[in-house]
Amino acid sequence: EAQVTQNPRYLITVTGKKLTVTCSQNMNHEYMSWYRQDPGLGLRQIYYSMNVEVTDKGDVPEGYKVSRKEKRNFPLILESPSPNQTSLYFCASSFKWGFNQPQHFGDGTRLSIL
Amino acid sequence: QKEVEQDPGPLSVPEGAIVSLNCTYSNSAFQYFMWYRQYSRKGPELLMYTYSSGNKEDGRFTAQVDKSSKYISLFIRDSQPSDSATYLCAMSAMAGAQKLVFGQGTRLTINP
Numbered sequence: 001e002a003q004v005t006q007n008p009r010y011l012i013t014v015t016g017k018k019l020t021v022t023c024s025q026n027m028n029h030e031y032m033s034w035y036r037q038d039p040g041l042g043l044r045q046i047y048y049s050m051n052v053e054v055t056d057k058g059d060v061p062e063g064y065k066v067s068r069k070e071k072r073n074f075p076l077i078l079e080s081p082s083p084n085q086t087s088l089y090f091c092a093s094s095f096k097w098g099f100n101q102p103q104h105f106g107d108g109t110r111l112s113i114l
Numbered sequence: 115q116k117e118v119e120q121d122p123g124p125l126s127v128p129e130g131a132i133v134s135l136n137c138t139y140s141n142s143a144f145q146y147f148m149w150y151r152q153y154s155r156k157g158p159e160l161l162m163y164t165y166s167s168g169n170k171e172d173g174r175f176t177a178q179v180d181k182s183s184k185y186i187s188l189f190i191r192d193s194q195p196s197d198s199a200t201y202l203c204a205m206s207a208m209a210g211a212q213k214l215v216f217g218q219g220t221r222l223t224i225n226p
Contacts (some may be wrong), residue, residue, distance in 0.1 A: 004157070040122070041203065042218035045156070054215075058213065090157050099147075103214075105157025 002027045006091050006106035013081060014114050021109050023091030031097045031105070032074040033058070034066065036087040037108075043090065049074055052099060053055045081113045117141050120203055120217030137217045138205035140184065143204040144215075149180050149188045152200045152219065161201075162188070168222050175208040193224045 004025045021026040045058030049068040065077040089109045094101040120137045121176035127133055146165055164170040167181045176189040190197055203217040
């Protein structure tokens, strides 16, 4: 089954404790992206990757890191999480970047930073 | 001012009604327009996409773009309870730009 898998689905942690949210897709997609979704603000792009070893900042990259060493994986790293990073996070992928390329989203990771 | 504005609702209508969902935007460079549907506890899924001004129909769904007014709409005919979801508009400046800008989403409930 074609899918984007995020782990964990839920995490409660404390300020400053490094964490990684994994994202994996099994569709051989080139383009991958991370978003955060907050009430009243909608989906905002954090980072994206056009292909292996090619990443770039989205609208809200501060406090996040990413890497793309393999095509299928695009982990999101919070080196020193803070409460303002409490949010619902989505990973998405598409075959290539393009408006007519449907982005397939994972089911989300709800992070709470205390 | 946000680049894309969308009434968050919630919007509640009876089954069979015609639903109109709308977004306005400020960036005149936007040319590609999309609608995503998001069910509770799920990621968004692409519903429709369209380029520039005009209408596009897909079954019970019609997407409409008016670039002169910077206004896009999604119409749902013969609405069903299974259409209950949050609907997000999204837009992009050009095909090569790697950035989608989303509205905040409208929460829709169709009552049987």
